[in-house]
Amino acid sequence: MEIVYLLLGIAIGAALVWIILRSKSATKLAVATEKTNSALHELVSLKSDLNQKQEEILQLNNSLTASRTDLKNLETKLREQKEELVKLRETFNLEFKNLANEILEEKTKKFTEQNKNHLDEILKPFSEKIKDFEKKVEETYDKEAQQRFSLKEQVKQLAELNQQISKEANSLTQALKGESKTQGNWGEVILESILEHTGLRKGIEYTVQESFTLDDGKRFQPDVIVHYPGDRSVVIDSKVSLTAYERYASAEEEMERQEALKAHLLSVRNHINELSDKKYEDLEGIKTLDFVMLFMPVEPAYLLAIQNDPQLWTYAYERRILLISPTNLVAVLKMVESLWKQEYQSRNVLEIARQGGGLYDSFVLLSERLLNLGRKMEDATKLYRETMQNLSNGKGNLIGRVEKLKALGIKAKKQLPDSLLKRAIDEGEEENSVE
Incomplete structure (x- = not known):
């Protein structure tokens, strides 16, 4: 009977030991499971951060590509505008020369010194306006060229700027907390x-x-x-x-x-x-x-x-x-800068249009003055011919009469030009032959 009790005690003890060991294993398993879940949660968070960073890099690359495309389009547009301006200037100069030559050839081939001075006074303000206009155009294109170069540099520095900001933020965090x-x-x-x-x-x-x-x-x-x-x-x-x-x-x-x-x-x-x-x-x-x-x-x-x-x-x-954030702010400010560039370009176009309108008005005024000058020269030529005819035409014309006074013995220090005397004599002979 004692042997039975001994065996029963050994069995009960073994059962207690087995229960205790199983409880410790379950505790360790729970701890390991908790650590595994925590590690998995942290892994998911890191993957999310990685995906977000990759998306930001993709957005920056897209912004860089768009900026380069805008730069290329801007350069093409400016080149076309400059070519059109050169053609316009050449056409304008050619038309002006042709019109001026036509007017001058139709009206007269010889100007007196007074008429030349008068023409210089007319052309001087016009020439000054042309120079001012050309200067304004050159300044406009110089400024746009500087802006194009600045845009290239800014596109290149865009990614560097974001990296620099992040580094500065991290390096100063400890000092500023x-x-x-x-x-x-x-x-x-x-x-x-x-x-x-x-x-x-x-x-x-x-x-x-x-x-x-x-x-x-x-x-x-x-x-x-x-x-x-x-x-x-x-x-x-x-x-x-x-x-x-x-x-x-x-x-x-x-x-x-x-x-x-x-x-x-x-x-x-x-x-x-x-x-x-x-x-x-x-x-x-x-x-x-x-x-x-x-x-x-x-x-x-x-x-x-x-x-x-x-x-x-x-x-x-x-x-x-x-x-x-810094990344978003850079994008917003670049958009603002782009808006200002478009605004300045629009202002330049309006200024060129205003200058061109003023230039055209000045050219019209010059044309009107040249036409008016031509009419006055025609009137002066007509008046000159009529006066000369009155001096030398007909029997008893004025030249013949004053020459008769000289023949009567008046004293004179000067003598009429031979051409006038010959013309008066010829006209007088024609009148006598008709009679």
């Missing part, structure tokens, strides 16, 4: 640096830190105001959210990471509310668009907020705020 004033100043520097690299001119196409004072004495100073053609503008205000983002990036525990993420999203929403309350779009003195751009200079911080708060963009837009 926790200091709101320093972060704000750094964001404004990044914003102005992007503006300078996109080709817009400070004080012309955009202004920095322009002050506005309301009737109640409140003073507003937007970071940047970008001007559009058509007397329109848009306010860009830089807002930096780095403190919570830095904690998120450096967090080792998931709970700490989630808390930092919530703080980062809250910080962005607070910036949106703060900017919306200023109502820059309603400021008097500038014709702004119906929204304000909130610029986040740190691209990863911008992407983190957009990815983890799907309603963030709508939340901002409802408050007339547009969230924008």
